[in-house]
Amino acid sequence: MTGAKTMPLGVLAAEVLRYNDAGSYTFPDRDQYPHQWNWDSAFAAIGWTHIDPERAYGELLTLVAAQRGDAMVPHIAYDSRSAAKAYRPEPDVWGNVSAPDGRFTSAITQPPIAAIALRYLYERRPSVDHARELVTRLHGWHRFLLAARDPGGTGEPVLIHPWETGRDDALEWDAPLGRIEPVAFGSRVDQIHVDAPERPTDDEYGRFVALAQAGRAAGWKQTELAANGPFRVHDSGFSVLLAAACHDLAAIAKSIGSLDIARESEVAANDLKATLLRRADDDGMVWPVDLRSGEELRVISAHIALLAMLPDIPPVIAKRVAAIVLEGELASDFGVRSLGAGDPACEPVRYWRGPVWANITWLCALGLERAGNVSGAQELRSRLLRAATDVGMREYFEASSGAGLGSHAFTWTAATVLASLTES
Ligand code: 9WN
Numbered sequence: 516m517t518g519a520k521t522m523p524l525g526v527l528a529a530e531v532l533r534y535n536d537a538g539s540y541t542f543p544d545r546d547q548y549p550h551q552w553n554w555d556s557a558f559a560a561i562g563w564t565h566i567d568p569e570r571a572y573g574e575l576l577t578l579v580a581a582q583r584g585d586a587m588v589p590h591i592a593y594d595s596r597s598a599a600k601a602y603r604p605e606p607d608v609w610g611n612v613s614a615p616d617g618r619f620t621s622a623i624t625q626p627p628i629a630a631i632a633l634r635y636l637y638e639r640r641p642s643v644d645h646a647r648e649l650v651t652r653l654h655g656w657h658r659f660l661l662a663a664r665d666p667g668g669t670g671e672p673v674l675i676h677p678w679e680t681g682r683d684d685a686l687e688w689d690a691p692l693g694r695i696e697p698v699a700f701g702s703r704v705d706q707i708h709v710d711a712p713e714r715p716t717d718d719e720y721g722r723f724v725a726l727a728q729a730g731r732a733a734g735w736k737q738t739e740l741a742a743n744g745p746f747r748v749h750d751s752g753f754s755v756l757l758a759a760a761c762h763d764l765a766a767i768a769k770s771i772g773s774l775d776i777a778r779e780s781e782v783a784a785n786d787l788k789a790t791l792l793r794r795a796d797d798d799g800m801v802w803p804v805d806l807r808s809g810e811e812l813r814v815i816s817a818h819i820a821l822l823a824m825l826p827d828i829p830p831v832i833a834k835r836v837a838a839i840v841l842e843g844e845l846a847s848d849f850g851v852r853s854l855g856a857g858d859p860a861c862e863p864v865r866y867w868r869g870p871v872w873a874n875i876t877w878l879c880a881l882g883l884e885r886a887g888n889v890s891g892a893q894e895l896r897s898r899l900l901r902a903a904t905d906v907g908m909r910e911y912f913e914a915s916s917g918a919g920l921g922s923h924a925f926t927w928t929a930a931t932v933l934a935s936l937t938e939s
Pocket residue numbers: 543548552553554555590678681682683705
């Protein structure tokens with residue numbers, strides 16, 4: 516990535532995708548994350564749409580090749596070629612579970628944005644054959660989330676690990692994660708390329724891994740863990756994305772003539788939306804819930820920005836979200852903050868506890884645009900582009916100064932830059 520500073524932004528972003536290209540999928544970052552991650556690949560597909568659409572379809576097809584028998588698409592599919600590279604936890608922590616395509620995987624999932632990426636790709640570069648295969652697979656995953664992961668019939672999936680939310684150490688998980696007895700994790704290889712203060716703490720890692728061990732001990736029975744496991748939350752951010760994913764899947768299914776999937780997906784999107792709106796507060800905000808205590812986790816953080824993706828969002832909620840992300844607690848000149856600036860727990864450089872992330876900023880912009888707030892969407896995209904212009908395709912950004920944080924050549928930052936360049 517030499518000479519990066521002098522390259523036009525779009526060229527630099529494309530270089531980052533190519534640099535992280537693992538062949539049939541894209542590493543989130545070649546050094547820091549040398550395997551396939553679920554929602555990272557969906558963002559990568561959005562980026563590849565602008566460079567090589569066939570490669571974008573390939574990215575999603577490789578993702579669903581790791582889909583398990585129960586239709587869950589795992590959060591990590593391990594790359595055996597990366598064995599010599601440092602990433603922990605390794606497959607044994609999950610019990611060496613493997614996918615039909617032979618790759619070891621984790622035994623949890625991640626935000627289901629692949630259908631959102633597929634719609635993005637399909638609308639720009641339609642391929643009916645690829646879409647047919649992907650629609651069927653993604654529909655299965657959505658069903659898994661709405662059935663196997665909803666033992667209580669609440670209408671929302673239960674998440675069993677903070678890693679499933681994609682916002683690993685977000686403040687809202689402190690209470691439910693705090694109940695987990697940490698285990699010793701050993702060497703923090705995630706701190707070789709990124710400074711320790713920018714990563715989750717040792718204490719959090721001890722709890723993340725303890726949860727993986729508990730799941731393994733319980734035989735990874737997904738419904739049982741969702742009903743009685745040690746960590747159980749409703750993440751409104753994840754649920755909104757699932758509603759949007761069902762909505763987008765319905766649109767593609769309809770256009771390729773898969774009418775049963777289209778109908779079922781539209782009903783699922785509407786039901787999930789109704790479930791979320793039923794538990795909205797007077798301001799229209801929907802909060803994550805700690806299902807073990809029954810308490811709402813009323814933290815103003817990135818999940819609020821994701822609320823913008825609620826399909827056909829009521830205008831009053833869209834307005835409230837726009838105010839928070841554009842000039843309120845989550846506003847930054849560089850995108851959307853992961854935690855409210857005024858929150859006493861805000862840590863400006865630590866991971867999901869303060870910094871700005873491009874993927875959240877971009878999804879929020881997409882939601883605002885769909886809600887008819889085109890100028891709000893453009894403003895967010897220009898903030899995202901400002902961050903990348905100033906310091907490059909960093910993993911995340913300090914919200915006040917725009918300083919680059921985390922890894923240096925990050926796929927979803929590059930992908931959302933490529934998308935934003937064509938949208939603003
Ligand atoms: C654990 C890959 C992933 C993202 C997550 C982000 C981070 C992993 C880690 O990196 O999580 O899954 O090792 O820290 O929190 O959202 O998908 O980029």
